[in-house]
Amino acid sequence: MVDEATKLSLAKIPLLKTKAGPRDGELWISRLKEEYQALIKYVQNNKEADNDWFRLESNKEGTRWFGKCWYIHELLKYEFDVEFDIPVTYPTTSPEIALPELDGKTAKMYRGGKICLTDHFKPLWARNVPKFGIAHAMALGLGPWLAVEIPDLIQRGVVTHQEKKDSGAAS
Amino acid sequence: MASPTVAELQQTIEKLREELKNEKQKIEEIKGTTKRTRITQMSSEVVDSNPYSRLMALKRMGIVDDYEKIRDFSIAVVGVGGVGSVTAEMLTRCGIGKLLLFDYDKVELANMNRLFYQPHQAGLSKVEAAEKTLREINPDVEFEVYNYNITTMDNFNHFMDRIRLGGKVKDTPVDLVLSCVDNFEARMAINTACNELGQSWFESGVSENAVSGHIQFVIPGDTSCFACAPPLVVATQTDEKTLKREGVCAASLPTTMAVVAGFLVQNVLKYLLHFGQVSYYLGYNALQDFFPTMRMKPNPHCDDTHCLRQQRLFQEREAAKPKQEFTEETEEEVVHDENEWKIELVSETTEDEAKAAEGDKPQLTEGVTVAYTKPAAQAEDSTDFVNATEMSIDDLMSQMKQL
Numbered sequence: 045m046v047d048e049a050t051k052l053s054l055a056k057i058p059l060l061k062t063k064a065g066p067r068d069g070e071l072w073i074s075r076l077k078e079e080y081q082a083l084i085k086y087v088q089n090n091k092e093a094d095n096d097w098f099r100l101e102s103n104k105e106g107t108r109w110f111g112k113c114w115y116i117h118e119l120l121k122y123e124f125d126v127e128f129d130i131p132v133t134y135p136t137t138s139p140e141i142a143l144p145e146l147d148g149k150t151a152k153m154y155r156g157g158k159i160c161l162t163d164h165f166k167p168l169w170a171r172n173v174p175k176f177g178i179a180h181a182m183a184l185g186l187g188p189w190l191a192v193e194i195p196d197l198i199q200r201g202v203v204t205h206q207e208k209k210d211s212g213a214a215s
Numbered sequence: 216m217a218s219p220t221v222a223e224l225q226q227t228i229e230k231l232r233e234e235l236k237n238e239k240q241k242i243e244e245i246k247g248t249t250k251r252t253r254i255t256q257m258s259s260e261v262v263d264s265n266p267y268s269r270l271m272a273l274k275r276m277g278i279v280d281d282y283e284k285i286r287d288f289s290i291a292v293v294g295v296g297g298v299g300s301v302t303a304e305m306l307t308r309c310g311i312g313k314l315l316l317f318d319y320d321k322v323e324l325a326n327m328n329r330l331f332y333q334p335h336q337a338g339l340s341k342v343e344a345a346e347k348t349l350r351e352i353n354p355d356v357e358f359e360v361y362n363y364n365i366t367t368m369d370n371f372n373h374f375m376d377r378i379r380l381g382g383k384v385k386d387t388p389v390d391l392v393l394s395c396v397d398n399f400e401a402r403m404a405i406n407t408a409c410n411e412l413g414q415s416w417f418e419s420g421v422s423e424n425a426v427s428g429h430i431q432f433v434i435p436g437d438t439s440c441f442a443c444a445p446p447l448v449v450a451t452q453t454d455e456k457t458l459k460r461e462g463v464c465a466a467s468l469p470t471t472m473a474v475v476a477g478f479l480v481q482n483v484l485k486y487l488l489h490f491g492q493v494s495y496y497l498g499y500n501a502l503q504d505f506f507p508t509m510r511m512k513p514n515p516h517c518d519d520t521h522c523l524r525q526q527r528l529f530q531e532r533e534a535a536k537p538k539q540e541f542t543e544e545t546e547e548e549v550v551h552d553e554n555e556w557k558i559e560l561v562s563e564t565t566e567d568e569a570k571a572a573e574g575d576k577p578q579l580t581e582g583v584t585v586a587y588t589k590p591a592a593q594a595e596d597s598t599d600f601v602n603a604t605e606m607s608i609d610d611l612m613s614q615m616k617q618l
Contacts, residue, residue: 058602166399
């Protein structure tokens with residue numbers, strides 16, 4: 045289920061054109077450019093809406109992505125490392141976003157800290173191949189997951205607030 | 216209570232040392248007597264010590280012509296969980312020539328409701344634990360094990376190479392790939408690899424509620440590949456809300472998994488050793504004990520370009536085969552000579568209209584109907600898409616970093 049706020053922010057993310065995965069040579073370069081463009085636009089949108097919540101970067105080939113995401117709960121900021129690989133069958137299959145440090149702390153995760161998305165996300169993704177990209181996966185997958193899971197994890201005492209150096213990103 | 220003296224403690228240590236020595240010796244003895252040595256030639260001799268006597272008896276029963284041939288085959292098992300581990304064990308016990316095992320998971324206590332793995336193996340990688348057990352069961356089998364995720368770029372290329380070159384004879388392809396994985400991404404990766412290589416493979420699966428399963432035999436170009444029929448929710452645009460279920464942990468039963476593994480290996484044996492009929496699709500509904508079978512043709516509009524290429528190649532091979540003569544039996548049409556009242560049946564829609572509304576329909580086997588026809592492609596508003604850019608990847612990467 046996608047709430048209205050997610051729908052609205054989703055509509056503002058540009059769609060992608062090139063159907064290509066990391067094994068498709070030049071076409072992948074085009075796709076990767078589109079991915080970055082969509083991501084940059086999404087982060088800019090988030091900043092404008094005062095809802096900045098993640099940063100991502102990739103290796104040179106664009107096959108491995110890593111960064112940080114954060115969630116504000118009762119005025120405290122909780123930050124987590126994010127990572128995922130682009131599967132060879134991308135974009136037919138979506139990336140499997142992982143938060144390794146939460147591995148084993150919630151049932152809503154697969155091995156290695158991959159967040160569980162199956163219920164709503166995968167059908168939605170599959171219907172929108174190749175228009176959806178990493179930005180959409182973040183907006184539709186990780187965003188709602190954090191919103192549901194993090195408050196629960198905090199309440200259960202599994203995740204506690206740590207004073208981290210302000211990365212300057214959460215201005 | 217008085218604490219024991221040093222002398223007493225020394226005595227205890229000495230006693231324990233002795234006990235340990237005895238236990239160690241016992242283990243060595245068991246190992247020495249029960250460890251089975253390699254056998255160079257499969258024998259039909261009926262003696263208690265021959266591990267192959269019951270299998271070789273298949274020849275005398277008239278089921279298999281040449282059972283020894285099983286040693287020439289090499290099989291890749293992708294995923295050695297609930298289904299894959301049992302599959303690998305069955306093949307090992309059957310004396311298969313070579314097994315290649317792929318999995319990146321570790322053995323966990325949560326796996327103990329299924330067969331094969333034992334609690335003391337918790338923490339080991341599944342392929343490592345499986346290889347050790349299987350070697351002890353049958354040292355005649357050759358093993359290659361890979362503890363990695365096949366869907367990532369680096370591993371996928373290596374995975375393809377092992378399918379292409381992992382046969383019993385060096386640098387020949389494996390004879391079959393068996394998919395025993397538990398997710399869509401890995402199945403699609405196997406499908407991609409096998410379509411590219413023209414490699415025959417079996418898909419297998421058990422539903423998340425543990426009460427149904429299936430196996431499917433994919434011969435690229437000849438039968439439906441895994442991408443030929445997209446999941447129903449995708450194709451029918453079903454509201455994903457209908458899929459909602461509480462919790463995310465999949466259920467599993469050792470029974471369903473073993474049944475599916477049994478079906479899988481049974482069909483592998485039939486295919487390799489040429490006996491009986493191989494099922495192209497075999498379903499298992501445990502609640503009703505219903506086992507539907509069918510053969511699915513490939514989808515001429517499949518999303519996978521290599522599937523389409525394999526379909527063309529298959530058509531060419533079929534066309535090159537000598538034609539079989541068919542004598543068609545035509546039933547004579549019933550014509551009524553009289554129609555006194557000039558009664559006619561008139562359709563409200565013309566045939567053309569009906570066809571246009573239905574769209575392309577695949578050819579299906581008897582008793583099977585399409586659940587949907589593909590919705591017409593919708594025109595997209597181009598303003599919703601990313602614009603063409605002059606910037607290079609590096610520029611974009613640094614722009615992203617500066618945000």
